[in-house]
Amino acid sequence: xxxxxxxxxxxxxxxxxxxxxxxxxxxxxxxxxxxxxxxxxxxxxxxxxxxxxxxxxxxxxxxxxxxxxxxxxxxxxxxxxxxxxxxxxxxxxxxxxxxxxxxxxxxxxxxxxxxxxxxxxxxxxxxxxxxxxxxxxxxxxxxxxxxxxxxxxxxxxxxxxxxxxxxxxxxxxxxxxxxxxxxxxxxxxxxxxxxxxxxxxxxxxxxxxxxxxxxxxxxxxxxxxxxxxxxxxxxxxxxxxxxxxxxxxxxx
Amino acid sequence: xxxxxxxxxxxxxxxxxxxxxxxxxxxxxxxxxxxxxxxxxxxxxxxxxxxxxxxxxxxxxxxxxxxxxxxxxxxxxxxxxxxxxxxxxxxxxxxxxxxxxxxxxxxxxxxxxxxxxxxxxxxxxxxxxxxxxxxxxxxxxxxxxxxxxxxxxxxxxxxxxxxxxxxxxxxxxxxxxxxxxxxxxxxxxxxxxxxxxxxxxxxxxxxxxxxxxxxxxxxxxxxxxxxxxxxxxxxxxxxxxxxxxxxxxxxxxxxxxxxxxxxxxxxxxxxxxxxxxxxxxxxxxxxxxxxxxxxxx
Numbered sequence: 001x002x003x004x005x006x007x008x009x010x011x012x013x014x015x016x017x018x019x020x021x022x023x024x025x026x027x028x029x030x031x032x033x034x035x036x037x038x039x040x041x042x043x044x045x046x047x048x049x050x051x052x053x054x055x056x057x058x059x060x061x062x063x064x065x066x067x068x069x070x071x072x073x074x075x076x077x078x079x080x081x082x083x084x085x086x087x088x089x090x091x092x093x094x095x096x097x098x099x100x101x102x103x104x105x106x107x108x109x110x111x112x113x114x115x116x117x118x119x120x121x122x123x124x125x126x127x128x129x130x131x132x133x134x135x136x137x138x139x140x141x142x143x144x145x146x147x148x149x150x151x152x153x154x155x156x157x158x159x160x161x162x163x164x165x166x167x168x169x170x171x172x173x174x175x176x177x178x179x180x181x182x183x184x185x186x187x188x189x190x191x192x193x194x195x196x197x198x199x200x201x202x203x204x205x206x207x208x209x210x211x212x213x214x215x216x217x218x219x220x221x222x223x224x225x226x227x228x229x230x231x232x233x234x235x236x237x238x239x240x241x242x243x244x245x246x247x248x249x250x251x252x
Numbered sequence: 253x254x255x256x257x258x259x260x261x262x263x264x265x266x267x268x269x270x271x272x273x274x275x276x277x278x279x280x281x282x283x284x285x286x287x288x289x290x291x292x293x294x295x296x297x298x299x300x301x302x303x304x305x306x307x308x309x310x311x312x313x314x315x316x317x318x319x320x321x322x323x324x325x326x327x328x329x330x331x332x333x334x335x336x337x338x339x340x341x342x343x344x345x346x347x348x349x350x351x352x353x354x355x356x357x358x359x360x361x362x363x364x365x366x367x368x369x370x371x372x373x374x375x376x377x378x379x380x381x382x383x384x385x386x387x388x389x390x391x392x393x394x395x396x397x398x399x400x401x402x403x404x405x406x407x408x409x410x411x412x413x414x415x416x417x418x419x420x421x422x423x424x425x426x427x428x429x430x431x432x433x434x435x436x437x438x439x440x441x442x443x444x445x446x447x448x449x450x451x452x453x454x455x456x457x458x459x460x461x462x463x464x465x466x467x468x469x470x471x472x473x474x475x476x477x478x479x480x481x482x483x484x485x486x487x488x489x490x491x492x493x494x495x496x497x498x499x500x501x502x503x504x505x506x507x508x509x510x511x512x513x514x515x516x517x518x519x520x521x522x523x524x525x526x527x528x529x530x531x532x533x534x535x536x537x538x539x540x541x542x543x544x545x546x547x548x549x
Contacts, residue, residue: 004357008343008350015345015384104339108400111302111335112358113327247305247324251265 001114005122006129013092013130023088023130027138030080035145038073042066042149056213063152070150078163079207079217081139082225083200085168086175088131090196093179096123097249098189107250116244120237124176131172139164162222170229175199177236184243253316255280255408255439256301260310263296270296273463274310278408281437283430285450285457285470287539292460294443295338298410301441303329315407331359334401336411340393344386348377348396351385352403359404371399375429391422398429409433409440415449427452447536457535465542468535475531476511478503481524488521489514504531 013019041050047065054060054068059075061068100106109119143155156164178199183192209215254277262272271293278284286294299305301314303325312319317329325333342351349368356364372378375395380388388396394414401409414430415423427449433440434453442454450457451470459465480501490496492514494506507514515528 001358004354008346008354011350012343012345103343104337104341105343106341107304107337108335108341108355108397109358110304111330111333111337112355113331113360114358115327250299250304 001118002122002125005114005119006126009092009096009123009126010129013126019091023091023134026087027084027134030084031138031142031145034073034077035142035149038070038146038149042069058216063150067150067152067154070146070154074146074155074157074160075216076207076210077142078160079203079210081135081142081160082163082167082171083203083207084138085131085135085172086200086203087197088134089127089172089175090179090193090199092127092131093124093176094183094193094196095189096127096183097180097244098183098186098192101187101249102189110246110250116246117241120180120240120244124173124180124237124240127176127179128169128172131175132169135168135172136164139168159219159222162219162226167222167226167229170226170233173233174229174236177233177240180240181236181243184240184249254278254313255282256284256312256314256441258297258301258310258312261297261300261307261312262309263293263300263305263307269462271460271462272309274458274460275464276458276467278439278441280407280439282456283434283438283440283442283454285454286441286443286460287445287447287450287457288460289445293462294445294460295412297460298335298412298441298443300324301408302333302335302410331404332407334404334406334409336397336401336409336414338412338416340397342385342393342396342400345384347382347384348372348388348392349381352396352399355400356403361404364403367403367405368399371402375399389422390418391425394418394422394426395429398426398433402433407439409438410443411440412443413445414442415444415446447539451535459539459542461542466538468538470535476505476507476514477527477529477531478505478515478518478523478525479527479529481526484518484521484523486518486521486523489517492517501526 050065050069053072057072057076059068059072061071100109139160143160146155147153175196179192179196182196183189186192186195206215206217210217256278259275261274263270274293274297276284286297288294296305300307300319301312303319306322306324307319309321314325314329315332317325317332319325319329346354349372352368352371353364356368361367372381375398377392377395377399380392385393398414411430415426418426430440430442430453442449444450454470456467456469458467480503486496486498486503492507492509494508497504505514511528515525518525
């Protein structure tokens with residue numbers, strides 16, 4: 001039954017060009033703007049200035065100044081690709097239960113013999129698939145762009161591989177589960193979306209601190225983050241299934 | 253065994269009673285009406301029977317599956333019940349066929365594609381099947397919702413206000429669909445506040461106004477009403493009637509003979525007849541009286 005719910009959800013996403021456009025706009029910006037800026041800096045900025053930037057971030061690259069400045073961006077921009085799966089999953093998942101309620105499809109859905117777990121899991125996985133696919137495509141394009149500017153293969157390194165392949169799915173699930181929990185309690189899907197989207201704020205804060213040169217996020221941090229998010233995922237899924245009470249959902 | 257047995261069902265939300273003392277039985281193949289004003293507890297009763305709400309008190313058995321306090325019907329019950337919700341509730345961007353197929357699969361219908369095709373044909377939706385749901389007319393949407401309620405061939409069909417918000421043409425279409433189901437001996441609970449729907453389609457109806465007020469048996473087309481233009485003693489035609497009642501200038505007859513024969517006999521006996529018409533079941537009178545009594549209590 002989970003497969004039936006997922007197929008329907010994905011079909012709905014495919015039929016919604018505005019939703020697809022809004023999902024694609026942030027990743028496009030996250031990839032295109034820094035790469036374009038990097039390419040311009042490498043050509044236009046004085047070498048002294050570029051070396052100064054590398055000093056600020058403590059980066060030394062033997063392959064040259066361009067590779068050095070690309071390396072700075074590569075290391076610091078990873079958190080943005082951890083924000084993406086959460087943001088995209090929230091965008092879709094917040095529409096799930098709240099959207100079902102708003103379109104009045106919730107009652108006929110709940111009147112079927114499908115289990116609570118199947119409905120929740122179906123909605124979650126259906127939101128995760130496009131969120132992860134877009135994140136991975138964006139990450140691949142970003143890596144290609146960085147490598148092109150650097151003139152040799154800088155990315156993906158081990159942090160990027162771990163971040164995009166292991167951490168992104170966990171974060172997408174986190175955004176998803178949060179959105180399902182919130183949307184099962186909040187009547188307006190847009191309010192649910194906004195509330196759930198606040199979960200990206202800690203990651204954005206980390207990004208800002210890292211860009212400001214105040215912290216340097218290393219492998220240990222990403223491993224710890226993965227463990228914490230995995231634990232949060234399990235807890236949130238359990239809460240989502242418990243909150244998904246047929247009677248409560250219909251009477252709210 | 254009856255298709256539905258409800259025994260003193262009661263439900264409240266946040267301390268406010270929605271309905272109580274709801275008891276009735278629905279036999280297999282019967283069309284049973286749930287009549288009541290808005291907020292009377294009809295939808296709550298229907299949702300309890302559909303396995304969506306657990307009653308606070310009382311019990312029910314639907315298609316052989318129990319519903320008890322704190323325990324709504326399980327997936328087995330929901331698989332045997334077809335529920336038409338008050339609003340059609342489909343996905344706008346999916347086509348009529350995709351919507352129906354989705355619910356057919358969720359309901360684990362046998363051969364869902366064939367079943368959906370047959371239902372689309374039955375409700376004259378075949379040529380609109382590949383249009384997005386949002387583009388269908390109100391009547392088509394409601395017929396699609398009825399098709400969804402039937403897609404898994406349920407034992408019991410629960411229809412919640414099937415004609416609410418429809419224009420006259422769509423209302424007629426939907427009523428004809430329900431009449432077809434009744435003619436096919438489907439077991440139906442029809443929840444409505446339209447008396448004419450109950451009169452036309454149901455064999456019995458429960459009046460609900462927060463609680464069960466009464467269960468009324470519907471009689472159709474069995475009485476003849478004759479309005480007299482002048483006083484008249486009808487004793488001469490008694491032999492042609494099962495029963496005869498004179499009330500003022502209105503003569504109510506349960507005919508034993510054909511109507512023209514009775515009218516001819518009355519005219520021969522000296523009656524001056526102003527109007528002859530079939531007498532509608534006095535459901536409206538009964539309903540208004542019961543409602544007034546319920547409010548007084």
